[in-house]
Amino acid sequence: MKEITEQSVTITTEKARQMRRNIISMLGQAGSGHTGGSLSASDIVACLYFWEMNIDPKNPGWEARDRFVLSKGHAAPVLYAALAEKGFFPQDYLNRLRKLGSPLQGHPDMRKLPGVEASTGSLGQGISWAVGMALAGKMDQKPYRVYALLGDGEIEEGMVWEASMAAAHYKLDNLTAFIDNNGLQIDGRVEEVMSPLPIPDKFRAFGWEVLEIDGHDHRQIMQALNTARTVQNRPTAVIAHTIKGKGCSFMENRAEWHGVAPKPDEVEKALAELS
Amino acid sequence: MEQPGTSQEPLLLGSSGDSLREAFGKSLVTLADRYDNFVVLDADVAGGTGTHHFRRAYPKRFFQFGIAEQNMMAVAAGMAATGLVPFVTTFAVFCLRAYEQARLSVAYAGRNVKIVASHPGLDVGPDGGSAQALEDLAAFRAIPGMVVVSPADPLEVEQATEAILNYNGPVYMRTGRSPVLRVLPADYSFELGKGKIIQDGIDATIVACGVELARALTAADLLARESISARVVNMSTIKPIDDELLAKCALETGCIVTAEDHNIYGGLGSAVAESLVGNHLCPAEMVGIKDRFGESGEPEELAEKYGITADYICKAVKKAITRKQY
Numbered sequence: 001m002k003e004i005t006e007q008s009v010t011i012t013t014e015k016a017r018q019m020r021r022n023i024i025s026m027l028g029q030a031g032s033g034h035t036g037g038s039l040s041a042s043d044i045v046a047c048l049y050f051w052e053m054n055i056d057p058k059n060p061g062w063e064a065r066d067r068f069v070l071s072k073g074h075a076a077p078v079l080y081a082a083l084a085e086k087g088f089f090p091q092d093y094l095n096r097l098r099k100l101g102s103p104l105q106g107h108p109d110m111r112k113l114p115g116v117e118a119s120t121g122s123l124g125q126g127i128s129w130a131v132g133m134a135l136a137g138k139m140d141q142k143p144y145r146v147y148a149l150l151g152d153g154e155i156e157e158g159m160v161w162e163a164s165m166a167a168a169h170y171k172l173d174n175l176t177a178f179i180d181n182n183g184l185q186i187d188g189r190v191e192e193v194m195s196p197l198p199i200p201d202k203f204r205a206f207g208w209e210v211l212e213i214d215g216h217d218h219r220q221i222m223q224a225l226n227t228a229r230t231v232q233n234r235p236t237a238v239i240a241h242t243i244k245g246k247g248c249s250f251m252e253n254r255a256e257w258h259g260v261a262p263k264p265d266e267v268e269k270a271l272a273e274l275s
Numbered sequence: 276m277e278q279p280g281t282s283q284e285p286l287l288l289g290s291s292g293d294s295l296r297e298a299f300g301k302s303l304v305t306l307a308d309r310y311d312n313f314v315v316l317d318a319d320v321a322g323g324t325g326t327h328h329f330r331r332a333y334p335k336r337f338f339q340f341g342i343a344e345q346n347m348m349a350v351a352a353g354m355a356a357t358g359l360v361p362f363v364t365t366f367a368v369f370c371l372r373a374y375e376q377a378r379l380s381v382a383y384a385g386r387n388v389k390i391v392a393s394h395p396g397l398d399v400g401p402d403g404g405s406a407q408a409l410e411d412l413a414a415f416r417a418i419p420g421m422v423v424v425s426p427a428d429p430l431e432v433e434q435a436t437e438a439i440l441n442y443n444g445p446v447y448m449r450t451g452r453s454p455v456l457r458v459l460p461a462d463y464s465f466e467l468g469k470g471k472i473i474q475d476g477i478d479a480t481i482v483a484c485g486v487e488l489a490r491a492l493t494a495a496d497l498l499a500r501e502s503i504s505a506r507v508v509n510m511s512t513i514k515p516i517d518d519e520l521l522a523k524c525a526l527e528t529g530c531i532v533t534a535e536d537h538n539i540y541g542g543l544g545s546a547v548a549e550s551l552v553g554n555h556l557c558p559a560e561m562v563g564i565k566d567r568f569g570e571s572g573e574p575e576e577l578a579e580k581y582g583i584t585a586d587y588i589c590k591a592v593k594k595a596i597t598r599k600q601y
Contacts, residue, residue: 069353110356111385118356119384125349125376132353132361135338139314140357159376162346169341 001230004222008051012218016046019081020247021274022094026077028267030098033106036244036257038078040182040215041149044240047221048147049082057087060114066144067133069118071126072151072180073107074259079116080104088115124157126150127177131167134175134235145229148177153185155196161206167235168207175235176228177208180215182244184255203237215240247274295451295486296393298429300325302436303362304332310440313360313389316351318344324364324393325450344369348376348390355386360440367392367408367449374414382418382445389439390415395425395449396536397569397577398486407569413541415447416514422467423514425449425535425543427488428458431511434465442467451486453574458489459509470517472524476506479592480524483534484510484543486574487562487583491534494588505592516546518554525557530595532560534588536578539563558598560591 019042027033045068049055053066070079077097084091089103093113096102103112107121118129130148137144154160167175179199187193196202200210209231213220221240228236244258245251248270251262262270293301303315303326314336321327321339330337340347344365351361363370370377370392381388392411399407416423424446426435432450439446459473470482474495483491488509495505506528510517525531531551533544544561551559564581578584 063358109383118353119379122375122379124345125352125380128346128349128376129353129356129380131346132350132355133357134353135350136354136357136359139335139359142357159343159345159349162340162343163350165343166340166346166350 001226002222004219004226008222009218012046012050015050015085016042017274019046019078019085021271022081022084023077024248024262024267024270024274026080026094026097027261028264029095031261033077033098033261034074034259035261036184036251036254037072037075037151037180037182039246039248039251040242040244041075041078041180042246043216043218044149044178044180044221045078045082047218047225049086051222052225053147054144057115060088064142064144067117067146069126069130069133069146069148070108070120071130071148072123072154073120073126076106076108079108083113083115089113123151123154124159127160127163130175130177131163131172134167134172135170137174138170138172144174146175148175150177150179151185152179152181152183152190152196152199153193155179155199156194164203164206164208171233172235173232176225176238177235178238178240180242181239182242184244184253184258186255186258188255200239207234209234209236210239211236212239213241215242216246249273293429294454295426295429295432296323296325298325298432299391299436299450300328302433303329305433306437306440307333307336312358313362313440314338314354315362315364316340316347318342318347318365318369320365323366324391326364344373345376348373349380351388352380352384352386355388360387360389362389362391364391366406367395367411368406370447371408371411371414377415378418382421385420386445387443388445390447391450392447393450394452396486397564397581397583398451398453398536398574400453400574400577401571403571404568409538409564409569410541411449412513412535412537412543413545416541416546420445421514422446422512424467424512425485426465426511427485427509428455430457430459430463431465435511438465438467449485453486455486456489458492465511468512468515468517470508470510470512470520472506473509474507476504477528478504479596480506480508480528480531481534481588481592482508482510482521482524482531482543482547484513485536487534487536490578490583490585491588493585494592497585497589498592503592503596510543510547513543513546516550518550521547521550522555525551525555529599530558532562532588532591532595534562534583536583537563539565558595560595562588562591
């Protein structure tokens with residue numbers, strides 16, 4: 001059980017704010033990309049990279065490292081912001097998001113950027129990657145833990161439930177999956193597009209330990225991570241209630257910010273709110 | 276160059292052997308001790324793919340995923356990311372079901388995963404058209420960086436399984452359902468990316484892969500009775516194709532006939548045609564399934580109905596020869 005201190009919450013909160021600023025800046029420069037879902041996941045990813053995970057940016061291939069798979073690969077900016085902040089690569093890489101020859105591809109490419117654990121972007125595949133990594137860890141009796149982040153729209157993909165079945169079947173208690181439950185996908189509210197509700201019951205029925213939290217409350221995120229580490233013989237799903245576009249008032253809870261980058265004046269406005 | 280007549284065990288040639296899938300399953304067992312880094316993934320068809328042999332011998336290295344191929348394919352990529360070498364095994368049609376996972380998680384991500392598919396082609400037989408993959412070679416050949424292999428007999432399956440294990444990168448390999456003849460000599464040696472001349476000839480070259488190699492050799496014998504000398508090439512690596520050997524055969528024999536248990540679009544025939552266009556043009560004919568789905572029946576009955584028997588290869592060879600320009 002890791003202690004959740006005032007100081008650790010201050011650190012991750014500050015990291016999340018900086019990551020959100022970088023997300024806005026890199027997307028503004030890129031001129032395209034997925035803003036809303038990067039902002040909704042920032043607090044979860046900040047807590048993973050700056051509180052929870054055992055990783056070494058100087059040695060990204062370290063065998064015993066914990067592994068994070070961004071299954072909702074379109075939220076690449078949140079991953080890039082975390083990796084840059086952690087020191088996996090120079091901050092100025094962020095200026096080249098989505099540009100020709102850049103290691104920062106539109107969706108995460110593990111062959112191009114250190115620290116990226118899986119090439120994702122086609123929804124549903126990342127959770128299976130994470131199952132594969134967790135299974136290999138069990139087989140080789142490695143101490144590392146595996147984390148995945150999925151969108152709530154993403155879980156409409158059938159293979160997510162194939163993976164969920166396998167994770168429970170193989171008793172992967174070294175696996176924790178966060179569901180970034182911001183309630184919106186490209187075409188609108190998830191329950192209107194194709195309802196995956198009730199999400200907690202579904203994971204519970206598939207044999208997972210299920211926790212429900214406010215995905216912007218760092219203490220709750222850390223508490224969930226602490227709990228997940230104590231769960232035995234089954235994987236843990238953390239259903240994190242979040243707000244799409246969190247941190248930029250004019251983006252919050254608006255589906256139209258799913259796949260749109262801010263224009264220069266919007267960048268300015270957003271950065272002012274995140275200062 | 277390999278000549279059946281020079282084999283040290285000539286009596287074995289042509290004798291009925293294992294199916295390619297059985298040979299694959301047994302090869303995994305044979306290789307397991309020497310290669311402790313590979314694991315085998317199955318989607319409830321271990322008895323069908325031959326991997327039940329491996330499960331029995333190495334249960335801790337065998338992973339069952341149930342009837343859920345998409346997950347199995349991407350799980351393999353995740354396992355490969357930790358350094359293991361996963362064999363993803365199922366029927367060829369179900370590999371197609373997990374095609375996009377093979378594209379992104381395996382190939383795009385550059386993972387060292389071996390996809391091994393049993394039950395390809397009309398060779399599937401009675402299960403019918405729904406189960407007969409006639410497009411898998413085309414589909415997997417189109418994925419950047421994916422190596423595509425289709426061995427011809429049990430001996431070659433054993434050698435190819437070890438060769439793809441030693442190759443670092445994504446591979447798609449076909450085995451086969453039905454018992455096959457042993458057609459390659461005991462001193463045969465599979466090389467990834469190389470075709471092999473199994474029988475020499477001067478009037479035409481038959482380029483075959485998989486179960487169609489046996490028919491190609493029969494065709495060469497039938498043609499010999501009519502004083503037509505056909506060279507037979509076993510092109511067990513379809514991608515990357517052996518451009519050098521194809522150019523040599525085009526130059527030396529003047530025409531080429533391809534033979535495969537697969538749609539004529541996108542498979543071996545297309546790969547050979549692409550190579551000839553870019554290197555040394557010559558008349559070429561394709562024996563394969565002509566853009567149709569299969570149906571229930573015994574493999575030999577289907578081969579006859581769909582035009583891929585030795586007789587059809589003979590006809591194609593004669594046609595190709597008449598198209599030669601002197």
